[in-house]
Amino acid sequence: MGGKTIVITSGKGGVGKTTATANIGTALASIDKRVCLIDADIGLRNLDVVLGLENRIVYDVVDVVEKNCRLEQALIRDKRFSNLFLLPAAQTRDKTAVTPYQMQELINVLKEEMDFILVDSPAGIEQGFKNAIAGADQAVIVTTPEVSAVRDADRIIGLLESEGIKDPELIINRIRIDMVDRGDMMGIQDMIEILAIALLGIVPEDENIVISTNKGEPIALQKKSRAGQAFNNLARRIIGEEVDFMKLKKDTLMKKIKKIVGLS
Amino acid sequence: MEKLGFKRNKSSKNIAKERLQFILVQDRIKLSPSEMKSLKTELLEVLKKYIDVDDRKINMQVSREEEMMALVANFPIKREVN
Numbered sequence: 001m002g003g004k005t006i007v008i009t010s011g012k013g014g015v016g017k018t019t020a021t022a023n024i025g026t027a028l029a030s031i032d033k034r035v036c037l038i039d040a041d042i043g044l045r046n047l048d049v050v051l052g053l054e055n056r057i058v059y060d061v062v063d064v065v066e067k068n069c070r071l072e073q074a075l076i077r078d079k080r081f082s083n084l085f086l087l088p089a090a091q092t093r094d095k096t097a098v099t100p101y102q103m104q105e106l107i108n109v110l111k112e113e114m115d116f117i118l119v120d121s122p123a124g125i126e127q128g129f130k131n132a133i134a135g136a137d138q139a140v141i142v143t144t145p146e147v148s149a150v151r152d153a154d155r156i157i158g159l160l161e162s163e164g165i166k167d168p169e170l171i172i173n174r175i176r177i178d179m180v181d182r183g184d185m186m187g188i189q190d191m192i193e194i195l196a197i198a199l200l201g202i203v204p205e206d207e208n209i210v211i212s213t214n215k216g217e218p219i220a221l222q223k224k225s226r227a228g229q230a231f232n233n234l235a236r237r238i239i240g241e242e243v244d245f246m247k248l249k250k251d252t253l254m255k256k257i258k259k260i261v262g263l264s
Numbered sequence: 265m266e267k268l269g270f271k272r273n274k275s276s277k278n279i280a281k282e283r284l285q286f287i288l289v290q291d292r293i294k295l296s297p298s299e300m301k302s303l304k305t306e307l308l309e310v311l312k313k314y315i316d317v318d319d320r321k322i323n324m325q326v327s328r329e330e331e332m333m334a335l336v337a338n339f340p341i342k343r344e345v346n
Contacts, residue, residue, distance in 0.1 A: 147280050147287075154288050180324055183275030190277065 002111035003034075006118050006238070007136035007165075009150030013123030015144045016173040019209060020231070021120040022050040023220040027235030029084035030220070036075065036085045038107075038133035041122035042097055052079060052084055052216020062090035065102040071109060071230060080221065085114075095127040100134035107135035115136040116238070125159060129188035133160065139168040140200055145175055145186040157197060169200035173235065176205045177248040188245075200237060203230040204248055293335075300324065307337065316342045 008021045019040075025037045039047035042062065048054045059074035064087070071087075078084035080245060087110075108211035110117050112224070121132035133139065139160050139249075143153040153170075162170055173193050192199055206227035212219040222228040233243045295303065304314050311317050318341045324337040 147284055150284055151287055151291065155291060158292070181278075186277050186280055190281055194281065194288065198325050 003036075003114035005107050005111065005135055005137045006116065006140055007121055007133050007138075008118060008140050008142060009129065009132060009156055009160075010123065010142045010149070011120035011125065011148045011156040012143070015142050016203070017123075017142050017211070018046045018050055018120050019219075020140075020142050020171060020173065020203070020234075021086075022047060023120050023218045023231035024052075024235050024238065025084060025116075025227075026081070026220040027232045028116055028118075028188050028238065029078065029081035030232075031235065031239070033239070034082065034113065035116045035118065036087060038087045038110075038113040038117060038119045038127070039089035040103070040119050040128060042089045042128065042131075043091065043094040044092050044122065046121050047260075048086060048088045050213055051086060051217065051218060052074070053088075053217070057088050060088045061088040061106070062093050062097045063238050064106060065098050071106070077261075081191065091189045096120070098131050100130050103131045104135040104230045107204060125155070129156075129159075131165075133163055133165060136165055140171060141168050141197070142171045143166075143191070143195075144173050145180075145191060148190065154195060157195065167198065169193060169198045170200045171200050174205045175202050175248065180248075187214050190231050194264050199245075201230060201234040201243075202248070203227055203234075210245045304337075308339070311339055315339075318342045 008017050008024075010017050013152055018039075021037055025035050028035045037047060037051075038061065039045050040061075041047075044062075048057055053076050056076050059069040061074065063069045064071050064074045074087055076086045076088065078086065087106075107117060107119075119132050120137060122128035141153050141156060143149045149210045157168055160166075170191070172188060175188075176185055180187040186194075188199065188202060204226045206219070206225060208221050208222065209227050210226045212222070218231075219225055220231040230246055231248065236243045273329075274342055305324060308317065308322060312319075316343065320342045322338065324335070
């Protein structure tokens with residue numbers, strides 16, 4: 001049957017697709033799945049940077065489709081997990097260097113070796129997006145709780161449907177529970193009401209993500225951090241486990257005391 | 265004045281939700297200006313079979329009225345000519 005191919009897309013740029021791809025991939029690898037991550041953002045590669053693999057790139061996806069190298073030569077093994085691989089994007093070409101058909105063929109070969117293939121889609125709706133969705137079994141849409149991001153996510157849902165990719169799932173990224181409580185940010189229920197697709201999970205805003213990207217060490221490696229926990233939960237849901245959604249509100253000291261004493 | 269006060273009490277996220285619902289209906293309807301024009305013309309043809317409509321003064325647009333999005337069309341009816 002082969003591996004499952006999931007495209008991670010959003011429409012809007014900068015909402016966290018690459019971070020999500022790197023971290024969900026890392027989390028899946030940490031539970032012994034064989035995973036290949038594909039950076040489909042040709043010309044603006046970033047997945048390598050988030051994973052800390054930027055100085056290990058020899059060949060990229062364009063080299064593979066142009067047959068300058070074998071697929072195995074282009075795959076980069078992750079520093080931490082031997083069952084996690086990256087197929088990097090080209091940096092000096094653009095999105096017309098690869099066609100959807102070529103992506104499909106590439107994925108068909110990878111499927112035989114991998115449990116999961118995660119495709120990091122570029123922003124937008126043009127060729128890059130079309131390449132990224134070619135060969136995908138399923139789509140995950142990343143959005144933040146902001147008007148422009150939600151609008152673009154809605155458009156992407158429509159486009160995916162017309163390309164035959166049904167039932168996309170949603171990741172709400174960078175949610176700030178303090179702002180949600182004040183009524184200054186849309187919450188989970190609001191987002192699901194508007195976009196009307198299934199929720200895969202939420203990732204709270206976490207400044208540790210900046211730090212982890214600085215170091216090239218995906219936050220999913222730190223299971224105690226909020227975002228790290230969130231990405232690990234997402235990975236477990238992808239493999240079919242039922243995982244409760246994270247409690248976003250941190251217990252206040254008073255609440256903790258009440259719990260211990262049995263008053264709450 | 266009343267409306268101003270009402271808006272001040274509304275949380276910004278509720279404003280965002282309403283705006284989004286409006287924006288998304290427009291996006292999803294996906295009618296180009298020329299398609300809107302065709303829609304208008306065809307609607308007019310149907311109406312004219314039954315009612316004497318003044319076709320110089322027709323107004324049609326997607327608009328937002330308080331909490332609802334609606335496709336609103338006004339077809340003024342000609343006064344009876346005796």
